[in-house]
Amino acid sequence: MARDIAPLKRALDGATEGTQADIYTLLAKWNTSMENALEQSGDRFRDVFWEYLEDTIDLVDAAAVDGEPDWAFLQDCADAYPPAVGDHHCTVLIANVLGRCIIRTRIRHDVDAIPAWALDYLGHITWEDDKDAASEESGAFGWGIGHEEVAVADRTLARAEADDEFWASSVLTHAIFADAHAAIDLYERILQSPDTIEDLHHIEGMQRVLTRPFPDRPRYWEPTAELESPAPLSDDAREYLLRVLGENIHPKRLQRFDDQIEFDLERAATEYGDSDLL
Template sequence: MSPECDDCGQEFTTLSRLRLHDCPGGQRSEATDDPTTDELPTDTTDESAGSPASDSGLDRQELDRQELEREHPDVVGDLPDLIDDARAGDLSAISRAIAEYERVLTTVSRGDAPGGDDLHHDLLFAYYEPLADGLDAAAETGGWEILLEFADAYDPHEQNEFPEVGHVIANAIGRSVIRTRRSEGVDAIPADALAFLGAIPEYVDEFHVAYEESYTYGWGIDHPDHSVADHPLALAQDEPLFVKVTLNTAFYVDQHAALDVFETLVTDEAISGTHTRFGREIDRTELYFQAVADLETEQLLGPHAPPYWDEDDDLPRVVDVDPDVKQRIQDLALETGVADSVSADWSLRDLDSSLLSGILDEMSDSRDGS
């Protein structure tokens, strides 16, 4: 079924053309884009029906979303009517809901609705998980074609900015990247899916909600048609956090391919300067050594997985590091001066002298003494 505009009824061959068309029926959106404070109800709760908070069958996020919808009905638009079907994976509903979500977030972010940054934050997280779940459900039924159509429709390169709803699309793409890698191998991951994830740090900083979604990019290491290896190298100076977490994830997935990237990173003399981590300045080369420090440590999180995804419990938490890989990392630590010497019981965790390693040491000592 061709995508169709709800306002003007025009049909389009692609979701991208639907999203970008100049709709003559946009008066409805314009009318809801500029609510005044007086138009917003102060309390629409029907006391005779009981307080929503008393419904133990609803989780906290659901209750928060319902409160937003009661307090800002003119801002949320059609989202309350679409969200249940969208979350269930209905493709028509998810397409319309994501478009409406974008309109709502854009309206608030440009100041055309009361509430400012706080309301934008609340709206973003109120619909983040259900829309990501819904798009993922649609993709599990319809395959990669669905996700690639959304990636094309919301391509940041086409509009020269990251879309307001890009975090939802990246989340669903990330889930499918991991599933595909584990079930079919890296060759089965579409290159365009990795390109969408890899573009995120080019457009937003590490404090943006979508930045965390970009780390799933590491699952594409050694892809035949999209060089996940080259991208971290290109961003090593400007986006050290992306590079570190992506590289860490890549080691969990394919330690030998990741080692090649790692060696190039830590021996590149053009990479210099420091990065602030846990309140202290750390040399970038040392930071990249920390990307391998947790591979043998069960206490930490393991490879990156998208937020809200319940299948991440099945992912490995510890890597059985090849002795040759470990030896090469140790040699590089000595060659670069990150380690002055190594003891007989040297481990990868010795590469991270940060507060986090201290915490892990305390946890280990506590268990030993109990």
């Protein structure tokens, strides 16, 4: 056994599925082993990270959920390893399991049953401090759109305007599954902001709602095995999106990318765009 990952291997081998006490040890040993690997090289870190990520996440999820999420346990883990501090490697684990539990709760109950602190955790993750894998997981923040305590749409717009539009895209990818009209409202606000640049990049992720039952994240999870998928995108929502596209993006740009996007950009351009520009 390689010395750098020995603490993690022992914790994985010694953990009993569903036992929360073992997870506190596992998180600590994950962090130690990732730091050991990083001290050797970036390549070594990436190899170890991807080799053991799925098994570690599965154990955390099994301990966190017994029918319903144990939010108190998850909050203990989140408090021990907060996001956006850059001094540990556990954010990706917690973000993945929080994302699963947020989706479970939204679908089985309603948006306001999601604890505000859980959404806040995802909403504070940054690429700079938490790296790309955790940032990708944090898009599940979008399932909180419409929450009475957490201004998901406003915060997503603010980050888009602060040059974090790729994170906003990942949020939109999730939000359109949770509440299509609210997600399209947010998309329109992003398009109309003078402080944003991206336009069709956002729709690349949002179009997944047309062909898939759930977004691709959280990793290593098959939500259809335990949840009913959200209702398909309604005709009304689809038409609303075409109107937003047509009214906010140059019609010739829409026509140029029509064959690359599942939504009917040609119709958005001709029915809702400025005919003088065609």
